[in-house]
């Protein structure tokens with residue numbers, strides 16, 4: 001079984017760490033019209049506002065990049081600020097529909113983003129709340145590190161290891177298929193498991209090992225295309241985990257005016 005352990009918050013973002021690969025550099029080439037000044041810069045370390053030791057995680061149809069984005073002290077502050085700012089769904093809004101049945105979700109959820117954006121998943125449609133200062137700060141840090149722009153974030157709060165997320169793919173039609181999903185984790189480190197679509201359930205058509213990660217406090221996991229086409233992911237129950245965790249998945253929603261709620265100012 002492939003196992004990638006990414007626990008060490010001691011693995012500081014130290015300027016001696018040379019990134020193996022730069023997701024940001026790659027994107028800068030793709031968006032020349034937007035980043036002409038960046039293009040002129042030396043493709044050396046100075047290009048990064050934070051020297052991030054990226055690690056590449058690859059398997060058949062799976063392409064991810066992982067790094068520590070925030071040092072412990074900053075990650076602690078961000079966690080605290082999010083605890084104050086984020087308003088999670090309650091009541092009917094805290095439920096999902098799977099094959100017509102309504103379930104309470106085993107965690108708390110919130111959606112923030114650009115005005116009027118909606119996102120439909122697990123049978124429910126969520127309207128984005130306006131960005132808070134801390135969410136904007138984290139989104140900007142992710143953009144700085146990756147060169148990707150995001151207009152929406154899904155926030156999941158796990159009170160402890162009993163809270164979890166079942167196997168699924170982030171492959172909704174309103175997501176821009178060319179944009180990675182950027183997953184920022186704050187709080188308790190949790191196991192995160194990828195399983196190939198042909199290797200799920202009892203009657204699997206192929207033997208493909210799952211890919212197991214441990215997502216650390218302050219980390220950023222980029223799920224690049226086509227990962228979400230071929231691989232399901234989950235955050236399983238871990239009874240020994242006693243402290244909370246907040247996960248933010250930054251996404252780019254295609255702006256479709258039929259789905260955009262027009263606001264009267």
Ligand SMILES: O=C(O)CCC(=O)C(=O)O
Pocket residue numbers: 154156165170183192215233234235247249
């Ligand atoms: O909390 C996590 O790391 C998982 C989040 C996730 O799978 C999702 O937002 O789609």
